[in-house]
Structure formats: C-alpha cells, structure tokens
Amino acid sequence: MARKPKGRAISGWLVVDKPAGIGSTTVVNKVKWAFNAAKAGHAGTLDPAATGVLAVALGEATKTVPYITDALKCYRFRVTLGAATNTDDAEGEVIATSALRPTDAQIIAALAQFRGEIMQIPPQFSAVKIDGERAYALARDGEEFDIAARALWVESLEMTGRPDADHVDLEMVCGKGGYVRAIARDLGAALGCLGHVEHLRRTWSGPFDAEQGISLTTLDELAKTEALDAWLLPLEIGLADLPELPATAEGAARLRNGNPGMVMASDAGYGDEAWASYQGQAVAVGTYKAGELHPTRVFNR
Incomplete structure (x- = not known):
C-alpha cells in the first residue's frame, strides 16, 4: 500500500514574487513548509538570478500545472x-x-x-x-x-x-x-x-501577475497561519484557458469515479479539452464528446 503523504490536504495556487539569489525548487520547498502542504510543484522555472512570478501549485492544483506551463x-x-x-x-x-x-x-x-x-x-x-x-x-x-x-x-x-x-x-x-x-x-x-x-523579471505568467505575488519575507512571517491561507488562489484559475462545462449531480459523481459524466451545453466542440465543474468547483479535466466529459484528470477534494 502506498504511503500517505505527510501534511495538509490543501489545494490552490500561490503566486510568489521570487527575489534574485534563490532557486525555484527552494521557493517551492519554502511554500510547502509554510502551508504544511502534502504536495507542491511549480509552473515554469526561473533562474536563481531572475525575479518575478513563480506560480506554485499545492495539492490537487498540481494537476493543472501543465496548463500554466503552456500559457504565454x-x-x-x-x-x-x-x-x-x-x-x-x-x-x-x-x-x-x-x-x-x-x-x-x-x-x-x-x-x-x-x-x-x-x-x-x-x-x-x-x-x-x-x-x-x-x-x-x-x-x-x-x-x-x-x-x-x-x-x-x-x-x-x-x-x-x-x-x-x-x-x-x-x-x-x-x-x-x-x-x-x-x-x-x-x-x-x-x-x-x-x-x-x-x-x-517575469511580470506575468498565464493568469498570474507579479503584482499579486507574495514576497518571501511575508511568506516567512505568515507561515503556518490562517492569514497565509488567504493568499491562496483557487485551483480553478489554472484551468482558465479551457472551456468550463457545468456537470449535473449524477455527472459529477460519475466523473469523480473516473467515468464519463453528463455536462451542460457549452461552447466546447466535440473532441475539445475542457473541465467540468459542480457547484463552482472543478471536478475533472477531459475530452468533451456528445454531452459528456471523458475524464483524463480527476480532482479529489
């Protein structure tokens, strides 16, 4: 049986305004420690000498990293x-x-x-x-x-x-x-x-802007407090470039189990990659086909 990761099951995005002189992996590790998060990753490395946007994903948001990496x-x-x-x-x-x-x-x-x-x-x-x-x-x-x-x-x-x-x-x-x-x-x-x-300096990356970024000084000051959680952005921001398909209650239940689920009509075309939501939260990412989303990634929250 796989060992359960230590830390909080917290999901979302944190925009860090990275200073010069520190590597991207070190920043991710600091963020993971500050949130006591079980899982963390980043979308796009910055050289140690570079500054600006380093978008760090926590928990289930790590499943949306490819969409931020691919963004302008x-x-x-x-x-x-x-x-x-x-x-x-x-x-x-x-x-x-x-x-x-x-x-x-x-x-x-x-x-x-x-x-x-x-x-x-x-x-x-x-x-x-x-x-x-x-x-x-x-x-x-x-x-x-x-x-x-x-x-x-x-x-x-x-x-x-x-x-x-x-x-x-x-x-x-x-x-x-x-x-x-x-x-x-x-x-x-x-x-x-x-x-x-x-x-x-990286001034923006996909939907994330340096002006909304947290400094490492503030990160250290707020580490492991509820005040730091307030800086966390929703997982769904990482899916901003994909069509959103509201799922039915039954469809959401099926999607959570990895099965195709019924979604409402949208501007997504047959075969398009899209994401399904239920009551405002992302349920899965997948391929839209004839009224259903066929999941490739499922969010477990």
Whole structure:
C-alpha cells in the first residue's frame, strides 16, 4: 500500500514574487513548509538570478500545472551589449568582447527575426538533459557538447528603453520553453556586438501577475497561519484557458469515479479539452464528446 503523504490536504495556487539569489525548487520547498502542504510543484522555472512570478501549485492544483506551463509568459529584461559570457547572463565569466555598439534603429530592426515561430538553442548552462545529464553539470565540468535547437513561439519582442550605449531594455511575451538568456545572446550575435542578460523579471505568467505575488519575507512571517491561507488562489484559475462545462449531480459523481459524466451545453466542440465543474468547483479535466466529459484528470477534494 502506498504511503500517505505527510501534511495538509490543501489545494490552490500561490503566486510568489521570487527575489534574485534563490532557486525555484527552494521557493517551492519554502511554500510547502509554510502551508504544511502534502504536495507542491511549480509552473515554469526561473533562474536563481531572475525575479518575478513563480506560480506554485499545492495539492490537487498540481494537476493543472501543465496548463500554466503552456500559457504565454511576459519577461522584462536588460541586455548588456559588447560582451558575451559563458552563462549568457551577468553571473558568468566574460568570454568575448566587442567595441561595436548598434544604434536604436539597428536594434529595433534586428528584433524582427526573433518574433513568431523561431528556433532557439538553449544556453550551455541550462537544465536541458544531454544523454541523461543536465547541461549545466556538463558545462561546469568543462565538457564540450551540442544542444539541439528547439521551437519557441515569441508573441512579441519590443525595445522599451535604451539607458545608454551599452544597454537595451526589452519586453518579450513567449510560449513555454523559452530562454531569455538565449534571446540576449542571439540578439548580440545578430547585431555583431555580442550580448548577455544583465537582469530579468517575469511580470506575468498565464493568469498570474507579479503584482499579486507574495514576497518571501511575508511568506516567512505568515507561515503556518490562517492569514497565509488567504493568499491562496483557487485551483480553478489554472484551468482558465479551457472551456468550463457545468456537470449535473449524477455527472459529477460519475466523473469523480473516473467515468464519463453528463455536462451542460457549452461552447466546447466535440473532441475539445475542457473541465467540468459542480457547484463552482472543478471536478475533472477531459475530452468533451456528445454531452459528456471523458475524464483524463480527476480532482479529489
């Protein structure tokens, strides 16, 4: 028999405004401890040097993580021009420099090639697996290896400021799997001046905004109190991009047992992925077919 997880059976989303200098996994562990939660996970890693939205799912909300991971995300970041680093950010060692500095017009023109469906090679110092090993571990050991390019959807990429000749501020909205550091690296290469990320902030991720995020200081202050529970957002927010199908009482009962259940009419089409609700709470996610939802994930609350 499987061992029951220790901790509270609490479900929902917590938006953390992550500070620089701490890893995403460490933040998740702090949240899990603060809520005394049995289960926790996050939707989209942030580099330790990055700040902003880290959406942490507790309990049954972890079943909605893929939908937040797949959602668009917004990053604001500053690129230092004239130098490349081995990590593609300010944390690494400078490996090449250039005296060339592009004009604003040249930067704006170069950004066009990084919009839409692009192919991006992740940084050498990244969590991508190479023959079962993390790329950053191989890079730290000085090993040489190649990382295959992968597709990335960039919804928008705009210059938002030019503090001086050595720096440019950018804002990017992109899909999952994007590396801001790679954008800075490749933009510098395209301009012939080299470049790396000086600092970056994720301002929103899917339905979650940095302005609603809790700081780690407040998290520590409110840990294991009812006041902290008030920061928790409903599990259902993680399903915001899917059609909602109100279930009948009988349908909800069947869905909870993993069987197809009757749902009310909606704008979902045959074969669409959707979620069923009963009395305002999510019951299951699945495929809509002829008046029924065929569940693939069931929420046990």
